[in-house]
Amino acid sequence: MEASDGPTGRFFTDTTVCIGCKACEVACHQWNALPARQGGRVPLSGQSYDNTVALSDVDWRHVKFIEQFSADADRSTSRWLMMSDVCKHCVDAPCLEVCPTGSIIRTEFDTVYIQEPVCNGCRDCIAACPFGVIHVSAEKHIAQKCTFCYDRLQNGLVPPAPRPARPPRSSSVRSTSCAGGRPIVSSSSTAWGPPRPTSTAPTTPCSAA
């Protein structure tokens, strides 16, 4: 399916305000009814405070925790970077190009979507994606990744946020999900959602919103 001239969906994650709360991971699991890995009995990874570790067939969004230390022997200075990683819904999507069954399509929202009933589990898309996004489900034996919540888009909603409330309605409007006092900001060039009283993204902490 060719991209339309209508609303298009893209993520913008502002890593400068992400606090790594992982609420976006939880929201994705909840909306898409994704099971916990190993029935929730996941051992601590030992990699910072990140026990999701990577995108997987049941983790379609992953907040990376990246610890960086100075080169001196005492590692006297450090910084902690967080980045909520997900399918990029590429403009030129190699996963879509290589899929032999036509399972992966460009939706009317310009997002990249895997039609599960059409997938034969060949894994070509896994090799094609440069970002390690797609994984095959051990239970369903088909490719899995972020759908950009196609079901929500079709019903005029944006992807779920831990604290949604304000869907975008123009290219300059942001939707926010507040995480422990600071907003995680995602932007979109859509015209979805009902009119809002203001187009200014909140910059105040959750508690003051």
Ligand code: SF4
């Ligand atoms: S799965 Fe990979 S290649 Fe396909 S749209 Fe997502 S990021 Fe791009």
Ligand code: SF4
């Ligand atoms: S695993 Fe499924 S979605 Fe991926 S390339 Fe093969 S048929 Fe297409």
Ligand code: SF4
């Ligand atoms: S858009 Fe939907 S499927 Fe994609 S990461 Fe967000 S909640 Fe998950």
